[in-house]
Structure formats: C-alpha cells, structure tokens
Amino acid sequence: xxxxxxxxxxxxxxxxxxxxxxxxxxxxxxxxxxxxxxxxxxxxxxxxxxxxxxxxxxxxxxxxxxxxxxxxxxxxxxxxxxxxxxxxxxxxx
Numbered sequence: 001x002x003x004x005x006x007x008x009x010x011x012x013x014x015x016x017x018x019x020x021x022x023x024x025x026x027x028x029x030x031x032x033x034x035x036x037x038x039x040x041x042x043x044x045x046x047x048x049x050x051x052x053x054x055x056x057x058x059x060x061x062x063x064x065x066x067x068x069x070x071x072x073x074x075x076x077x078x079x080x081x082x083x084x085x086x087x088x089x090x091x092x093x
Contacts, residue, residue, distance in 0.1 A: 005027060005031075008027055009023045009024055009027050010023075012026065012027065034052065038052060038054050038079055041054055042054075047084070048084055048086040048087070049083070049084055049086070049087055050081055050082055050083040050084050050087055051081070051082050051084070052079055052080070052081050053079070053080050053081075053082070054077050054078070054079055055077065055078055055079075055080055056075065056076075056077050057075060057076050057077070057078055058075055059072060059073065059074055059075045060072070060073050061073070
C-alpha cells in the first residue's frame with residue numbers, strides 16, 4: 001500500500017493535534033516549496049532523508065515496443081531521488 005498525501009496529513013493531525021485544515025496547509029506548502037525549487041533547477045536536500053535532483057536527458061532514438069517502429073524521444077528533465085545513509089539504515093534495519 002502506498003503512503004498518500006491524505007495519510008501524511010492524518011499522521012500530522014494525530015501526532016501534533018493541530019486542526020486538519022492547518023495540517024493540509026502545512027503539507028501543501030511543503031510540497032509547493034519543493035516543487036518550486038526543483039522547477040528552478042535547484043536540488044532539494046532534507047538532512048537525514050534524501051536529495052531530489054533535476055537531471056536533463058538528451059534527445060535520443062527510441063522504439064515503440066508494440067509496433068517496433070523507431071521514433072525520437074525528445075529532450076526532457078527528470079527528477080531523481082537519492083536516499084540519505086540515515087534513511088537507508090532505517091529501511092535496512
């Protein structure tokens with residue numbers, strides 16, 4: 001099962017006890033800050049958790065797996081995530 005934004009909001013509500021409306025605004029604000037910085041091309045690093053990085057992919061040849069027809073895949077940006085050593089340790093313990 002995936003952790004959703006609603007699950008995060010509910011967890012904050014249960015742990016801190018502030019009104020759900022405030023929890024929603026906090027979570028939305030955090031995600032907006034992260035998205036804005038990534039959109040500017042900046043890395044986002046949360047100590048003890050990990051780092052998001054925007055990488056550019058060049059235009060390249062590709063193939064449609066259903067038809068076998070060759071096509072060009074346009075240049076684009078992708079977001080990658082690299083977990084911190086702390087997070088890796090928590091997951092693997």
